[in-house]
Amino acid sequence: MRSGSTAGRRWPWYPSRQYLTGAASARGHCRPVPRVHSVTMPIRGVIFDVGDTLLTQEPLVGSPSNLRGAAAIAPFVRPFLKTELTDEQLAESLGEALQEALVDAYQHECALPDAHRILAQVLDEMDWEPSAEAIEVLLPAYFDPWFKAMQPLPQAVRVLQLLREAGLRIAAIANVLYGEDLLLERLRTLGLASLLDAVVFSTELGWLKPHPAPYRAAAQRLGLSSRALVMVGDDWEIDVRAAQRLGIRAIWLRSADVRPHDESAAAVIDDLGHLIPAIAELDQQERAA
Numbered sequence: 001m002r003s004g005s006t007a008g009r010r011w012p013w014y015p016s017r018q019y020l021t022g023a024a025s026a027r028g029h030c031r032p033v034p035r036v037h038s039v040t041m042p043i044r045g046v047i048f049d050v051g052d053t054l055l056t057q058e059p060l061v062g063s064p065s066n067l068r069g070a071a072a073i074a075p076f077v078r079p080f081l082k083t084e085l086t087d088e089q090l091a092e093s094l095g096e097a098l099q100e101a102l103v104d105a106y107q108h109e110c111a112l113p114d115a116h117r118i119l120a121q122v123l124d125e126m127d128w129e130p131s132a133e134a135i136e137v138l139l140p141a142y143f144d145p146w147f148k149a150m151q152p153l154p155q156a157v158r159v160l161q162l163l164r165e166a167g168l169r170i171a172a173i174a175n176v177l178y179g180e181d182l183l184l185e186r187l188r189t190l191g192l193a194s195l196l197d198a199v200v201f202s203t204e205l206g207w208l209k210p211h212p213a214p215y216r217a218a219a220q221r222l223g224l225s226s227r228a229l230v231m232v233g234d235d236w237e238i239d240v241r242a243a244q245r246l247g248i249r250a251i252w253l254r255s256a257d258v259r260p261h262d263e264s265a266a267a268v269i270d271d272l273g274h275l276i277p278a279i280a281e282l283d284q285q286e287r288a289a
Helices: 064-080 087-107 115-124 132-148 156-165 180-189 212-222 236-245 272-288
Strands: 045-049 169-174 198-201 229-233 249-253 267-269
Touching (some): 045 212, 064 087, 087 115, 115 132, 132 180, 156 169, 169 180, 169 212, 212 229, 229 272, 236 249
Parallel strands (some): 045 169, 045 229, 169 198, 249 267
16 A cells, blocks of 8 residues: 655656636536535645546537447347337437436436436337346446547546655546446556546445535545545536535636636646646645645
8 A cells, every 4th residue: 555645755747837717607516515624734645536537528418429329229229119219319318318317416416316217218208118137238338338438638647647656645536327337447448547546436326426425435445534635627516616615625627617706726727737736836835834
């Protein structure tokens, strides 16, 4: 096990970080939890969002992987239907159903939607009531192209390597509707899994970020308190505001999200290439305090 001590840490060289201010407002997700007020300490661990922070991800609706997934399961579905169904129609129906369930979860308690039930309902509306066994076959076939389309963001692998060399512990939190095994296999294939000390999947907890459970699970698996962690992600509400409520400092990877004028992150970066200088500066500030 690697030591989490920050004493005498030598930060690897990396390009100079740029502070940038961004544009406004956050989406409203989940019922908020009270903000934790705590004294910070030197950074010993980093928690990453996965989608659009470490890996690219395609939309659930209208994306190539949405269509490829539908095309993969369509030959198994069509024999049971009374009407003609194109791959595009199946992709639209299933993608929109999954997206609507996800939006509804974010607007309420952030409980994980049941992908099995959603697929069954979509097919039931097409006059086929599939068995549980059929659903278990169809779901991985549908989601597999979505995970295989994921690629590391520029510098993601190198940044994780340098963080490990600096002695920090690293976790990732993935909001997924289904397929933690598929995502873990993708992380292994891309060379990221071996660089992570822990991965927390929404599917194993039954809760999506920004519910507190995933952040707390990541901290527990790293063996660190919230005061010694920093969260890195592209979503202002999910990765910045929610982490800060739990006493975790947050670094925002600038995205199309609008940042509220009256809120701030510990640091703002334009790409992962600026992350290590940002963490090093925060670490130095805590040591000087």
